[in-house]
Amino acid sequence: MSWFRRTQKGLVAQQKKDLPDGMWLKCEKCREIIYRRDLEENYFVCRFCGFHFRIRAYDYVRLLADEGSFEEFNQHLESVDPLGFRDSKRYSDRLKEAKNSTGMNEAIVTGTARVEGIPYVLGVMDFAFIGGSMGSVVGEKVARAIDRAIELRYPLVIVSASGGARMQEGALSLMQMAKTSARLTLLSEARLPYISVLTHPTTGGVTASYAMLGDVILAEPGALIGFAGPRVIQQTIRQELPEGFQTAEFLLQHGFVDAVVPRKELKARIAQLLRFFGFTPVQQAGEPSFACPEVERQ
Amino acid sequence: MGFVLDFEKPIIELERRIREMRDLADSQNLELKEEIERLEAKAQKLRQEIYSKLTRWQRVQLARHPNRPYTLDYIERICDDFMELHGDRAFGDDPAIVAGVGHIGGRPVTIVGHQKGREIKQKLLRNFGMPHPEGYRKALRVMKLGAKFGRPVISLVDTPGAYPGIGAEERGQAEAIARNLYEMSRLPVPILVIIIGEGASGGALGIGVGDRVLMMENTWYSVISPEGCAAILWRDAGKAEQAAEAMKLTASDLLALGVIDGVIPEPVGGAHHDPDAAAKILKETILRELDALSAIPPDRLVRERVAKYGRMGFWKE
Numbered sequence A: 001m002s003w004f005r006r007t008q009k010g011l012v013a014q015q016k017k018d019l020p021d022g023m024w025l026k027c028e029k030c031r032e033i034i035y036r037r038d039l040e041e042n043y044f045v046c047r048f049c050g051f052h053f054r055i056r057a058y059d060y061v062r063l064l065a066d067e068g069s070f071e072e073f074n075q076h077l078e079s080v081d082p083l084g085f086r087d088s089k090r091y092s093d094r095l096k097e098a099k100n101s102t103g104m105n106e107a108i109v110t111g112t113a114r115v116e117g118i119p120y121v122l123g124v125m126d127f128a129f130i131g132g133s134m135g136s137v138v139g140e141k142v143a144r145a146i147d148r149a150i151e152l153r154y155p156l157v158i159v160s161a162s163g164g165a166r167m168q169e170g171a172l173s174l175m176q177m178a179k180t181s182a183r184l185t186l187l188s189e190a191r192l193p194y195i196s197v198l199t200h201p202t203t204g205g206v207t208a209s210y211a212m213l214g215d216v217i218l219a220e221p222g223a224l225i226g227f228a229g230p231r232v233i234q235q236t237i238r239q240e241l242p243e244g245f246q247t248a249e250f251l252l253q254h255g256f257v258d259a260v261v262p263r264k265e266l267k268a269r270i271a272q273l274l275r276f277f278g279f280t281p282v283q284q285a286g287e288p289s290f291a292c293p294e295v296e297r298q
Numbered sequence B: 001m002g003f004v005l006d007f008e009k010p011i012i013e014l015e016r017r018i019r020e021m022r023d024l025a026d027s028q029n030l031e032l033k034e035e036i037e038r039l040e041a042k043a044q045k046l047r048q049e050i051y052s053k054l055t056r057w058q059r060v061q062l063a064r065h066p067n068r069p070y071t072l073d074y075i076e077r078i079c080d081d082f083m084e085l086h087g088d089r090a091f092g093d094d095p096a097i098v099a100g101v102g103h104i105g106g107r108p109v110t111i112v113g114h115q116k117g118r119e120i121k122q123k124l125l126r127n128f129g130m131p132h133p134e135g136y137r138k139a140l141r142v143m144k145l146g147a148k149f150g151r152p153v154i155s156l157v158d159t160p161g162a163y164p165g166i167g168a169e170e171r172g173q174a175e176a177i178a179r180n181l182y183e184m185s186r187l188p189v190p191i192l193v194i195i196i197g198e199g200a201s202g203g204a205l206g207i208g209v210g211d212r213v214l215m216m217e218n219t220w221y222s223v224i225s226p227e228g229c230a231a232i233l234w235r236d237a238g239k240a241e242q243a244a245e246a247m248k249l250t251a252s253d254l255l256a257l258g259v260i261d262g263v264i265p266e267p268v269g270g271a272h273h274d275p276d277a278a279a280k281i282l283k284e285t286i287l288r289e290l291d292a293l294s295a296i297p298p299d300r301l302v303r304e305r306v307a308k309y310g311r312m313g314f315w316k317e
């Protein structure tokens, strides 16, 4: 697995910010001490208890895109401060800080890629950028990713990680829920599939829009998924929340996700689904041909 | 009169004096006509003065005024006839959302709306206007039923948010709202959305996607309540007034930001001051909007609806 072999310098540095430095790490869940290299080789999943460490957007790109196949688009879209919003900080300063600390322009990366040779449009959210919150830019990039999928007749995969809509853009961020959901009707009309992958955490306005609208919805083990956050619920009902409440497994049990898929199986499962939907690998120059002949999709 | 907001007090006080003077004039047979007229003019001027420069926080307070007309108060006043339809055909009936069919000015319409309660028993029954998933699913079921017969949808929004509870999560609050956004985006009939009170977050938007979205003058609409925003960003729910200012959540703010399509004026003193007058303006607006929307063929309507939401937001590239 080419997990870190092809990483660019900047991306390695980002990884270090999300995980503590050092050769050895302690698992957040089982407290076992893990050798960092082991963790990296195991897709940042604890070998002892299966805990999925949070990883960054470009890590998912490496995980889900065939080597060298990812071509990012709309990376230059940047947020502005339409409300002139200020709490303890100016929104414009928060944006600057987020860009500096993440090396990203916004909380989602979008592009075209191939998975086991099958071309598709991939979007991945990044929780490190203002909690993966959805403002105008996230909404617009999702909408444009849908447009691109329609234009190229590619399937769409979005990996979500988000605390919800971005408060600093007020009702404009709320409207991104309507924008993305409305645009997905066009994808469906074009008879193109959309696979939604939910990672830890996916809550609020993102869950209540495109994350829950996948033709197939996959979730990583243990991921927190919900509309309201557990703290808000606890404050409202003033009682203990049940064990395992709002986990991926809880949603599976209640019928809201199709499958809980460990990170290391994610790529194969997505490819498997896309093949079922009738998508086939493309032949790259200099690569050996795949067995199936290309069939013209209607 | 009951509940009075601080900034309403001078008006209420003046009104009390006018009433006393009238009583006095009647009982003592005194000639106080001139004095009463003078006070009435003063009250009117004061009301206009106060209501012409409301702060955002004052609008939030008015949107939550306990005497403010709710969905069923308007339905009663604007409909020729109305029949409520219950249940989502899957789990239950959610009294926090009212859905039904009826006529307004002779036109057949589907109506959905959040419903708050006025006394404590009603408040509990209506869960303070905070729907569960079955409320959104009921609304969608009835909207689709109407759409099958080409009936336009009137959606009246007034909620402090979708309910954050265990059952709501178990039954897929997020899925129910997302599904409504998706299905309302492509419903092949006109959808007219009117914020009549509070428009909090996904709980409001869950029945709030439409061709035309209007806000009554003294309402608010945003991604979270001012208290919720203050609790998270200021770490102090008491900073709600500041949050309300920062969030730009009033009708005129959202008109300027391109989020809504128009503002419906309320009688001076607010809808709670004169519910009949507020309902009359609402009805006239609905009929005018329906006339305009009904002229548009369904496929164009849907295409333009999706495009309208596509334009929302600000960014640079």
Ligand SMILES: [Zn+2]
Residues within 6 Å of the ligand: A027, A028, A029, A030, A031, A032, A046, A047, A048, A049, A050, A051
């Ligand atoms: Zn572990």
